Amino acid sequence: MRRYSAFAIAREALRQHSGWETAWRSPEPKAAYDVIVVGAGGHGLATAYYLAKNHGITNVAVLEKAWLGGGNTGRNTTIIRSNYLQPASAAIYEKSRSLYETLSQDLNYNVMFSPRGVMMLAQTESEKRALQRTAHANRLAQIHTEFVDAARVKEIVPIINIEGPRYPVLGGLWQPRGGTARHDAVAWGYARAASSLGVDIIQTCEVTGIDRDARGVTGVRTSKGPIACKKLCLVVAGSSGVLAEQAGFRLPVESVALQALVSEPVKPLIDCVVMANTVHGYLSQSDKGELVIGGGADGFNNYTQRGSFQHIEETVRALIETFPVISRLKMLRQWGGIVDMTGDRSPIIGKTPVPGIFINCGWGTGGFKAIPGSGWATAEMLARGEPGDMAGPFSLDRFTEGRMIDESVAAAVAH
Amino acid sequence: MLLLTCPCCGVAGEETEFHPGGEAHIRRAGPESTDDGFSAYMFQRRNIRGVHFERWRHAYGCGKWFHTARCTQTLEIFGSYSAQTTEPPAEIIAAIRARRPEWEMPA
Numbered sequence: 001m002r003r004y005s006a007f008a009i010a011r012e013a014l015r016q017h018s019g020w021e022t023a024w025r026s027p028e029p030k031a032a033y034d035v036i037v038v039g040a041g042g043h044g045l046a047t048a049y050y051l052a053k054n055h056g057i058t059n060v061a062v063l064e065k066a067w068l069g070g071g072n073t074g075r076n077t078t079i080i081r082s083n084y085l086q087p088a089s090a091a092i093y094e095k096s097r098s099l100y101e102t103l104s105q106d107l108n109y110n111v112m113f114s115p116r117g118v119m120m121l122a123q124t125e126s127e128k129r130a131l132q133r134t135a136h137a138n139r140l141a142q143i144h145t146e147f148v149d150a151a152r153v154k155e156i157v158p159i160i161n162i163e164g165p166r167y168p169v170l171g172g173l174w175q176p177r178g179g180t181a182r183h184d185a186v187a188w189g190y191a192r193a194a195s196s197l198g199v200d201i202i203q204t205c206e207v208t209g210i211d212r213d214a215r216g217v218t219g220v221r222t223s224k225g226p227i228a229c230k231k232l233c234l235v236v237a238g239s240s241g242v243l244a245e246q247a248g249f250r251l252p253v254e255s256v257a258l259q260a261l262v263s264e265p266v267k268p269l270i271d272c273v274v275m276a277n278t279v280h281g282y283l284s285q286s287d288k289g290e291l292v293i294g295g296g297a298d299g300f301n302n303y304t305q306r307g308s309f310q311h312i313e314e315t316v317r318a319l320i321e322t323f324p325v326i327s328r329l330k331m332l333r334q335w336g337g338i339v340d341m342t343g344d345r346s347p348i349i350g351k352t353p354v355p356g357i358f359i360n361c362g363w364g365t366g367g368f369k370a371i372p373g374s375g376w377a378t379a380e381m382l383a384r385g386e387p388g389d390m391a392g393p394f395s396l397d398r399f400t401e402g403r404m405i406d407e408s409v410a411a412a413v414a415h
Numbered sequence: 416m417l418l419l420t421c422p423c424c425g426v427a428g429e430e431t432e433f434h435p436g437g438e439a440h441i442r443r444a445g446p447e448s449t450d451d452g453f454s455a456y457m458f459q460r461r462n463i464r465g466v467h468f469e470r471w472r473h474a475y476g477c478g479k480w481f482h483t484a485r486c487t488q489t490l491e492i493f494g495s496y497s498a499q500t501t502e503p504p505a506e507i508i509a510a511i512r513a514r515r516p517e518w519e520m521p522a
Contacts, residue, residue, distance in 0.1 A: 239464070240462075241460070241461070241462030241463070241464070242462075242464050245461075250455070250459040250460065250461065250462075251459065251460075251462065252454075252458030252459050252460065253460065253462060254437070254438075254460050254462050255462055255464075255487075298435075299434070299435040300417075300430075300435035300469065300485075301437075301438075301462060301463075301467055301469065301487045302487055302490070303464045303487045303488045304487075304488065304489070304490055308416060308417075308430060309416050310416070310430075310431050342458075343457075343458050399454045399457070399458045399459075400450050400451055400453075400454040401450075
């Protein structure tokens with residue numbers, strides 16, 4: 001892999017940009033791999049990268065049925081934060097956030113991490129108390145957040161309307177080192193770095209079946225032929241239920257549509273991320289000037305990558321009340337992704353009932369922020385064969401044992 | 416926008432009039448069930464990509480629960496039926512087969 005640098009730009013400028021290489025290799029699949037990761041989204045690629053980098057396991061393939069980073073990695077609203085209530089969540093999301101801080105340098109790929117600050121609004125008395133509690137929990141977990149009053153919210157976000165009328169802003173949970181990153185670049189950066197360490201990334205290769213014998217998994221059947229493997233890791237978000245069925249087990253997961261939209265581009269008007277959980281809306285401004293807007297998920301099972309119309313209306317209505325200044329903006333695009341929701345709104349990283357098959361799923365509406373930490377923890381689990389400290393609490397058997405990591409109450413709605 | 420018909424009061428409406436209630440025909444785990452059996456009942460779902468039997472409540476109408484057969488991949492609705500049953504009735508199966516001859520009732 002030829003490194004990207006200021007020098008490389010100068011060199012290429014002198015030879016009319018004829019020397020840039022393809023960012024990652026696209027080889028034909030080999031007959032067998034030590035580890036196969038299904039799903040070349042952020043989590044799958046990060047898993048492969050940390051397998052190679054942290055654990056020296058490079059005989060790895062990442063199989064993707066469509067194109068790399070085209071699922072939820074390319075469809076989210078790119079928010080990165082770690083202000084979670086429960087210790088297990090706080091640990092993995094903060095690990096993730098801290099990896100984002102230096103990710104561009106680690107990957108030699110500009111992921112445009114922008115720690116512009118995340119403001120989570122408190123708009124009811126109960127939400128205010130919950131966020132104050134989260135601020136205390138974060139302090140114990142050494143995550144830098146603070147609960148700020150309404151006047152301070154107005155200072156940080158001048159365009160906000162704190163007076164209501166329906167839901168006045170009572171304060172906010174402010175995480176100054178939260179922010180956004182360029183979502184495609186995260187996938188591309190991990191793909192390029194993993195590929196250069198020897199990982200085979202195979203796109204348009206759909207897994208159609210999973211082979212197993214009495215001792216466990218032996219390989220997968222794909223649209224490019226059968227591929228044998230010693231360990232298999234399913235990292236397919238919304239399609240987790242489909243692959244689990246092929247492998248012969250069920251998951252405590254339901255797939256629903258979550259959508260987002262962007263406005264026409266305008267001059268800079270908001271320099272942080274604002275999340276309003278009570279009214280279901282969150283907002284940030286992209287470098288192009290578009291307002292990136294997310295809302296609530298649909299309530300019914302759906303695989304169409306397209307959300308219900310009324311959620312757009314609900315989200316926009318809520319945001320106009322909170323930010324009257326945006327009321328005349330036109331919306332440019334709207335799209336949906338299929339998110340995999342678990343009962344406690346926390347992810348699953350762990351072993352499955354089939355020996356040799358591991359799973360990483362259930363990130364629901366908040367997977368993007370977790371990509372580096374999730375890949376780190378999943379790679380550790382694949383290398384050792386057992387989940388490490390970070391992945392441990394998120395095992396599949398927590399549902400049988402009643403060890404829920406309840407973030408659905410803690411996060412109110414948007415995640 | 417899904418258009419659903421409530422079999423209890425006969426009113427057809429947009430999905431905003433109804434509230435989704437998740438997978439239908441889940442068999443309740445009894446007092447004798449194992450831990451695994453109970454967690455399967457409580458949490459595990461088929462999460463099917465294809466024909467899905469699910470519960471809805473006519474929240475802004477008669478308020479009653481009913482069942483619907485719907486494809487999660489195309490959002491096509493095959494029909495609604497009473498919630499007072501443990502499996503889809505024959506006419507719903509026939510309506511699905513009429514559109515999807517190769518479809519099999521999952522085990």
